[in-house]
Amino acid sequence: MTASATHSDLTLRLVRDVPISPEQCFEAWTVPHRLMPWFCPRPWRVVACTIDPRPGGAFCTTIQSPEGETLPEGVGCFLAVEAPHRLLWTNLLGPDFKPQAITHPGFGFVCELRFDRLPDGATRYQAQVHHVDAAGRDAHAAMGFEQGWAIALSQLVEMVQESQPG
Numbered sequence: 001m002t003a004s005a006t007h008s009d010l011t012l013r014l015v016r017d018v019p020i021s022p023e024q025c026f027e028a029w030t031v032p033h034r035l036m037p038w039f040c041p042r043p044w045r046v047v048a049c050t051i052d053p054r055p056g057g058a059f060c061t062t063i064q065s066p067e068g069e070t071l072p073e074g075v076g077c078f079l080a081v082e083a084p085h086r087l088l089w090t091n092l093l094g095p096d097f098k099p100q101a102i103t104h105p106g107f108g109f110v111c112e113l114r115f116d117r118l119p120d121g122a123t124r125y126q127a128q129v130h131h132v133d134a135a136g137r138d139a140h141a142a143m144g145f146e147q148g149w150a151i152a153l154s155q156l157v158e159m160v161q162e163s164q165p166g
Contacts, residue, residue, distance in 0.1 A: 010137050014127045014149045020160045022115035022123050026084035028156050029113060035061075038155035041148050048073070053081045058095040072104040079110070087113040092132070105143070107136025125153060 018025070028034045030053040036046040040063050047070060048062035059076040077095055080088035090110040094100040102108045114126040127149055131137040 010131045010134060012129045012131070012137060012140055012145045014125075014146060014153065016125050016150070016153055017118060017122055018125050018153065018157050019122050020157055021084075021121060022117050023084040024160045025113075025115040025123050025125060025156070026087070028160060029087055030081075030083075034159070038152055038159050039063075041151040042155065052095070053078060053083075053087070055080060056096050057081070059089045060095075074104055075100065085115050085117075087111075105140070107139050108132035109136065109140070127153075 028038065030051055032049040032051050035051065036049050039046045039049075039061060043066040045064050046061050047064045048060075050058050050060040052058045055078055057078045059078055060073055062073045063071045065071070074091065075094050076089050076091040077093040077097060078087065078089045079093075080086060088110065090108075091102060091105075092099070092108045092110065109132065110130045112126075112128045112130070114124070116124040116126070118124055129140065129145070131140060
């Protein structure tokens with residue numbers, strides 16, 4: 001980080017109010033079979049997933065393109081797990097807080113997720129991705145951070161609503 005860059009200058013954010021509970025958001029992020037259907041914008045898909053929701057636990061996903069190309073596994077580590085309202089994870093560390101080289105997606109980050117209950121029982125969903133440097137932030141933005149994360153969130157809400165009885 002350069003002296004002229006502040007922490008917030010390196011952060012991409014998505015904030016949305018969604019009609020599901022914080023508990024449902026938290027479960028969708030911490031249970032592999034719940035994360036896999038929505039985590040990346042269709043027709044991309046998650047083909048493998050390991051989640052150990054505890055500080056030091058693994059957060060790993062393998063994504064496949066619509067053409068069938070499997071991307072390198074994205075390996076990360078939970079830094080904080082505060083059910084059902086907050087998750088903090090990074091790709092700068094692997095499971096058990098082991099430092100690792102950044103391979104995919106090519107930039108280092110820490111992702112903070114907040115699921116705050118609104119008065120009507122819905123959730124204010126906040127995703128903040130703090131990047132190591134401006135180049136990483138810009139690369140993530142160019143990949144379509146805002147659109148991609150918004151689509152994935154819509155898919156998460158759709159999955160939860162379809163699984164509700166009634």
